Amino acid sequence: MLPIFRTTALMTVSAALLAGCHKPYTVDGPEGYVRLKVEATWQGQPLQAGEVHLNVSNYRTQVEVLKMYLAELRLTGPGGASALTDIALFDALNGGDSEVYTAEAGSYSGLHLGLGVPQDLNSSDPVLYPVGHPLSVSNGTYWTWATGYRFVMFDGRYDTDPNGTGTPMSLFSIHTGMEPCYRVRDLDFAAPFTVVGGDTTELVLRFEVDRFFHDNGVVIDLAVDHQAHGDNLTLAMRFTDNVLNSIVVE
Numbered sequence: 439m440l441p442i443f444r445t446t447a448l449m450t451v452s453a454a455l456l457a458g459c460h461k462p463y464t465v466d467g468p469e470g471y472v473r474l475k476v477e478a479t480w481q482g483q484p485l486q487a488g489e490v491h492l493n494v495s496n497y498r499t500q501v502e503v504l505k506m507y508l509a510e511l512r513l514t515g516p517g518g519a520s521a522l523t524d525i526a527l528f529d530a531l532n533g534g535d536s537e538v539y540t541a542e543a544g545s546y547s548g549l550h551l552g553l554g555v556p557q558d559l560n561s562s563d564p565v566l567y568p569v570g571h572p573l574s575v576s577n578g579t580y581w582t583w584a585t586g587y588r589f590v591m592f593d594g595r596y597d598t599d600p601n602g603t604g605t606p607m608s609l610f611s612i613h614t615g616m617e618p619c620y621r622v623r624d625l626d627f628a629a630p631f632t633v634v635g636g637d638t639t640e641l642v643l644r645f646e647v648d649r650f651f652h653d654n655g656v657v658i659d660l661a662v663d664h665q666a667h668g669d670n671l672t673l674a675m676r677f678t679d680n681v682l683n684s685i686v687v688e
Contacts, residue, residue, distance in 0.1 A: 468543045468635025468636060469540050469541065469542060469543060469635060469636075470540075470541055470542075470543045470633040470634050470635050470636060470637050470638070470639065471538050471539065471540055471541065471633075471637070471638040471639070472513070472522060472538065472539050472540075472541045472633060472638070472639055472640075472641055473536055473537075473538045473638050473639070473640045473641065474511070474522065474526075474536060474537050474538075474539060474641050474642075474643065475534055475535070475536040475640060475641070475642045475643070476506075476508070476528040476530050476534050476535050476536070476642075476643045476645070477530055477533065477534030477535075477642065477643070477644055477645070478501075478504050478530035478531050478534065478644075478645045478647050479644050479645070479646055479647065480646075480647050480648045481646075481648050482646075484533060484534075485501060485504075485530075485531060485647055486531065486532055487501065487502050487503070487531045487532055488500060488502065489501070490606065491648065492600055493596075493648060493651045493660070494648070494651045494652040494657060495598075495651065495657065495659055495660065495661070496600045497596050497597060497598050497600070497660055497661070498596060498597040498599070498600060498602050498606050499594065499595075499596050499606070499651075499660070500594045500595040500596070500605065500606050501531065501592070501593075501594040501647060502593050502594045502595070503531070503591055503592065503593035503594070504529070504530045504531050504590075504591070504592055504645070504647065505527065505528065505529050505530070505579070505590070505591045506527075506528055506530065506553065506554075506589065506590040506591070506645075506681075507525060507526070507527055507528075507553070507554055507555050507572065507579075507587065507589050507590075508525075508526050508528060508551050508552065508553065508643075509523075509524060509525045509526075509551070509552035509553075509554065509555060509556050509559070509620075510524065510550060510551065510552040510556065510622065511523050511526065511539075511549070511550070511551050511552075512549070512550050513541055513546040513548070513549060513631065513633070514546060514547065514548045514549065514550050514624065515544070515545060515546040515547040515548065515630075516547065517544055517545070518542075518544075519550070520541040520542040520544070520546070520633070522539040522541060523537070523539055524559070525555065525556075525559055525572050525573060526572050527572040527577060527579065530645050538638065541633045542633065543633050543634055543635040544632070544633055545630045545631070545632045545633075546627070546630065546631045546632075546633070547626060547627055547630060547631070548624055548625055548626045548627055549624070549625045549627070549631075549641070549643075549687055550622065550623075550624050550625075551622065551623055551625070551643075551685075552620060552621065552622045552623075553589065553590065553620070553621045553622075553623070553678065553681065553682050554587075554589030554590070554614065554615075554619055554620040554621065554678075555573070555586070555587045555589060555620065556620060557617050557620070559573060560586045560587055560617070560620075561585070561586065564580045573587070579591070581615060581668060583668075584615060584616065584668050586615055586616065587615060588613045588614065588615045589613075589614040589615050589619055589620065589678070590612075590613070590614045590677070590678065590681055591613050592610075592611070592612045592613070592650070592677070592681075593609075593610065593611045593612075594609075594610055595607065595608060595609055595610070596608050596609075596610055596660045596664070598660075598661055608660070608664070609664070610660050610664035610665070611664070611665055611666075611667070612658075612663075612664070612665070612666045612673065612674070612677050613666060613667050613668070613674075614666065614674040614675075614677060614678050614681075615668055615674070616668060616671060616674070618671060618675060619671075619674050619675055619678045621678055621679070621682045623682050623685065625685065625687040626687075627687060628688075641687070641688075642687070642688040643685055643686070643687055643688075644685070644686040644687075644688065645681065645684055645685060646684040646685075646686060647684070649680065649683070649684035650677065650680050650681055650684055651680070652680070653679065653680040653683045653684070654683070656676055656679065656680060658673075658676065658677055658680060663676075663677075
């Protein structure tokens with residue numbers, strides 16, 4: 439992951455690639471900090487790797503990996519916007535991941551985000567990024583054969599018998615990627631989100647994993663929809679939409 443606190447100093451393009459993923463944002467007033475936490479839940483409860491739950495199809499489901507890229511993150515509101523980061527990689531299981539970003543002090547009404555890696559970054563050369571950068575090849579998220587990144591990585595096991603016991607034996611592995619799978623969403627806050635100069639305010643993004651399997655009549659049936667690695671774009675796009683619609687901001 440990147441160093442916790444990112445500066446907003448202006449930098450050249452090459453230096454930006456080497457230093458990290460914070461987008462410079464010029465402000466006149468004081469800056470504050472936003473601690474962005476990304477976590478996975480199942481029916482409202484924190485999701486731990488290896489737990490077994492019944493999904494919408496009544497299958498025993500065990501999630502072992504849930505990582506995703508979030509991009510173009512910025513706070514939005516009537517008074518303007520404040521960029522947080524261009525790209526970040528989060529591991530949402532076991533309590534989740536958090537990063538701290540600088541932001542212009544003020545009141546905001548929403549958050550803009552992209553799920554995945556935007557085309558300009560997805561087509562960049564991974565060797566340009568040092569270890570610790572979200573796009574570094576050391577993260578194991580780059581598809582060399584596709585010259586692009588995996589956007590959401592969702593792996594685990596399942597059992598179609600709800601009365602089964604022990605570790606589910608069947609495997610699922612759904613990895614999205616490719617330009618058609620990049621999605622953006624604007625999330626509204628239930629109440630104004632205030633950044634105070636010099637202070638840190640926490641913002642939580644919850645991925646409701648139980649909803650990965652169903653949204654607006656779109657059901658991911660693991661008995662048939664259990665593999666996507668760039669060669670099953672139809673499933674990847676359906677899954678991407680479900681993931682995007684599962685996000686809750688707090």
